[in-house]
Amino acid sequence: MITIFDPKTDIDLGTPARESQVQITLNIDGRSITVPEGTSVMRAAALMGTTIPKLCATDSLEAFGSCRMCLVEIDGMRGYPASCTTPVSEGMSVHTQTPKLATLRRNVMELYISDHPLDCLTCSANGNCELQTVAGQVGLREVRYGYEGENHLADVKDTSNPYFDYDPSKCIVCNRCVRACEETQGTFALTVSGRGFESRISAAGGDNFLDSECVSCGACVQACPTATLMEKSVVQMGQPERSVITTCAYCGVGCSFRAEMKGDQLVRMVPDKNGHANHGHSCVKGRFAWGYATHPDRITKPMIRKHISDPWQEVSWDEAVTYAASEFRRLQQQYGRDSIGGITSSRCTNEETYLVQKLVRTAFGNNNVDTCARVCHSPTGYGLKQTLGESAGTQSFDSVMQADVILVMGANPSDAHPVFGSQLKRRLREGARLIVIDPRRIDLVDSVHARAELHLALRPGTNVAMLNALAHVIVTEGLLDQAFIDERCETVDFARWSTFVSQPENAPEVLGLICGVPAEDIRAAARLYATGGNAAIYYGLGVTEHSQGSTSVMGIANLAMATGNIGREGVGVNPLRGQNNVQGSCDMGSFPHELPGYRHISNEVVRAQFERRGTSPCNRTRACASRTCSNRRWRAVSRACTARAKTSPRATRTPST
Numbered sequence: 155m156i157t158i159f160d161p162k163t164d165i166d167l168g169t170p171a172r173e174s175q176v177q178i179t180l181n182i183d184g185r186s187i188t189v190p191e192g193t194s195v196m197r198a199a200a201l202m203g204t205t206i207p208k209l210c211a212t213d214s215l216e217a218f219g220s221c222r223m224c225l226v227e228i229d230g231m232r233g234y235p236a237s238c239t240t241p242v243s244e245g246m247s248v249h250t251q252t253p254k255l256a257t258l259r260r261n262v263m264e265l266y267i268s269d270h271p272l273d274c275l276t277c278s279a280n281g282n283c284e285l286q287t288v289a290g291q292v293g294l295r296e297v298r299y300g301y302e303g304e305n306h307l308a309d310v311k312d313t314s315n316p317y318f319d320y321d322p323s324k325c326i327v328c329n330r331c332v333r334a335c336e337e338t339q340g341t342f343a344l345t346v347s348g349r350g351f352e353s354r355i356s357a358a359g360g361d362n363f364l365d366s367e368c369v370s371c372g373a374c375v376q377a378c379p380t381a382t383l384m385e386k387s388v389v390q391m392g393q394p395e396r397s398v399i400t401t402c403a404y405c406g407v408g409c410s411f412r413a414e415m416k417g418d419q420l421v422r423m424v425p426d427k428n429g430h431a432n433h434g435h436s437c438v439k440g441r442f443a444w445g446y447a448t449h450p451d452r453i454t455k456p457m458i459r460k461h462i463s464d465p466w467q468e469v470s471w472d473e474a475v476t477y478a479a480s481e482f483r484r485l486q487q488q489y490g491r492d493s494i495g496g497i498t499s500s501r502c503t504n505e506e507t508y509l510v511q512k513l514v515r516t517a518f519g520n521n522n523v524d525t526c527a528r529v530c531h532s533p534t535g536y537g538l539k540q541t542l543g544e545s546a547g548t549q550s551f552d553s554v555m556q557a558d559v560i561l562v563m564g565a566n567p568s569d570a571h572p573v574f575g576s577q578l579k580r581r582l583r584e585g586a587r588l589i590v591i592d593p594r595r596i597d598l599v600d601s602v603h604a605r606a607e608l609h610l611a612l613r614p615g616t617n618v619a620m621l622n623a624l625a626h627v628i629v630t631e632g633l634l635d636q637a638f639i640d641e642r643c644e645t646v647d648f649a650r651w652s653t654f655v656s657q658p659e660n661a662p663e664v665l666g667l668i669c670g671v672p673a674e675d676i677r678a679a680a681r682l683y684a685t686g687g688n689a690a691i692y693y694g695l696g697v698t699e700h701s702q703g704s705t706s707v708m709g710i711a712n713l714a715m716a717t718g719n720i721g722r723e724g725v726g727v728n729p730l731r732g733q734n735n736v737q738g739s740c741d742m743g744s745f746p747h748e749l750p751g752y753r754h755i756s757n758e759v760v761r762a763q764f765e766r767r768g769t770s771p772c773n774r775t776r777a778c779a780s781r782t783c784s785n786r787r788w789r790a791v792s793r794a795c796t797a798r799a800k801t802s803p804r805a806t807r808t809p810s811t
């Protein structure tokens with residue numbers, strides 16, 4: 155389904171939302187409104203539909219109070235306070251539109267425009283420029299200072315970045331870009347150099363954007379209210395006409411975007427501030443690496459070749475579908491029912507994935523369906539199902555903002571899941587403590603304003619040993635959450651686990667030698683994880699794509715349960731998935747042994763349910779005992795299936811299985 159972007163859902167309320175139990179009632183222009191304590195006057199006004207002109211404020215960044223466009227009058231308060239930096243107070247009476255305010259705002263705007271190129275008609279932001287909009291809002295009709303004074307109109311453009319330009323002649327030094335790079339992205343690549351009139355935005359660590367520490371996430375471009383920072387694609391193609399909401403095609407963060415289009419041509423991808431995973435942020439991949447969408451190499455028409463050495467021939471959809479179906483039928487007639495199958499990608503939608511497994515199970519009549527999640531996070535599916543009873547991670551990404559201790563294992567979020575990496579770094583800047591378990595010295599170990607308290611640089615392949623050593627410390631030093639264990643864990647299984655990990659051979663002094671990590675660091679990490687408040691584990695392919703990946707995932711889940719770090723915000727077991735729909739592709743029944751919803755194929759009741767609903771899965775449990783069954787993995791995982799196979803007549807004929 156295509157979701158058309160509705161601009162009405164994208165109102166900028168000026169300053170970020172505040173959460174508070176305390177509600178404040180105030181009066182704005184004669185109307186009463188109640189908002190949480192800490193809300194700015196600007197946001198309160200915007201919530202009731204009153205627009206106060208603004209330039210340096212935006213609701214994705216903390217207020218800065220530099221442009222002086224948002225002045226208001228407040229009864230009992232001297233002067234004209236900036237509404238973006240003034241918090242509401244009980245009984246406050248605010249006036250946003252008075253003749254004096256109108257004059258002040260026009261005066262400020264006059265100053266801005268006196269040092270701004272008068273090229274609106276040919277500007278790439280024309281029609282989508284906050285400076286232009288606010289000039290209209292305040293009723294600017296003349297610039298009394300003229301345009302001949304000292305100005306920045308000759309400042310040289312920086313076009314070094316491959317994705318966006320920086321035109322300092324249009325800069326109003328509102329600082330939004332600098333704050334976006336700090337607060338949203340956490341890279342701190344921008345700074346304001348010079349003082350007063352000489353103040354200019356500079357890319358830190360280089361002479362231009364390309365040579366600087368900038369990672370091209372685009373947050374500054376998104377924040378800029380003028381055409382100073384502007385996507386090259388918009389400069390070349392002009393402003394887009396319409397937007398559709400979509401999901402980034404890259405990593406497992408699953409950022410939402412507005413695909414901004416001109417006709418059918420994609421002009422730019424703008425991170426959607428209503429996106430639950432990204433809240434209006436993005437990384438370079440989703441924001442700028444969308445050339446594939448319209449790349450000429452894309453295959454957009456069906457093609458057939460009958461032999462690998464034949465050239466591809468474009469054909470109609472009817473011909474392609476008929477040919478594929480007849481070839482499937484021919485192969486099955488010639489080589490047997492199990493000779494064909496289907497594989498889906500974790501970049502497919504749920505609907506596509508569901509239909510492929512249904513095609514395989516109903517039309518092909520076998521369970522030969524699989525997905526690329528097999529090679530990345532199937533250990534997550536299996537390990538979490540075994541321990542927690544659910545194959546999915548336990549938290550949303552926002553949960554990290556409640557974490558006090560963050561344990562990152564076998565993952566490099568700032569590179570591989572950059573938008574989550576930025577959120578994680580933001581939490582670290584707020585004071586959360588970080589443990590990194592990874593052979594690599596990843597960015598998080600020591601980056602700007604984010605540093606790991608402990609980096610356990612274990613030898614590759616020793617994840618299970620490390621997790622057992624951590625568990626040993628937690629159990630033997632009495633760091634367990636006994637109340638949680640008593641209430642939520644299986645008593646017998648817990649006793650077996652704790653007895654095992656308590657054994658002396660699982661002590662950090664022993665396993666640390668295998669892992670190549672000092673025992674005292676392992677002990678310190680275990681203590682911090684177990685006692686540091688809300689503790690959350692984030693892990694990636696450095697866990698799941700290694701041997702014993704499933705065992706490692708179970709070890710991670712056991713740590714969380716033993717310390718009660720599960721079941722609330724700020725804690726949990728969080729797999730960082732590689733692609734944008736790994737979870738969905740597993741949910742939809744893409745594995746040979748599982749029907750949609752992780753229901754095991756060997757369960758006759760489950761199979762009957764699916765047969766009634768039109769998905770008639772392969773029900774040949776006896777075929778597990780057949781040499782012709784290609785479903786080897788299914789056979790390996792299904793104990794019930796194996797048991798049934800042993801008693802089946804065919805099993806006696808094929809004892810090797």
Ligand code: SF4
Nearest residue numbers: 335368369371372374
């Ligand atoms: S693109 Fe991102 S990293 Fe680069 S300067 Fe802008 S906000 Fe900072």
Ligand code: SF4
Nearest residue numbers: 325326328329331378
């Ligand atoms: S580049 Fe844009 S966001 Fe940055 S200070 Fe200038 S006008 Fe503001």
Ligand code: SF4
Nearest residue numbers: 402404405409437440
């Ligand atoms: S973090 Fe992942 S989902 Fe978000 S924009 Fe980057 S690649 Fe896309």
Ligand code: FES
Nearest residue numbers: 219221222224238
């Ligand atoms: S918007 Fe309030 S000072 Fe700029």
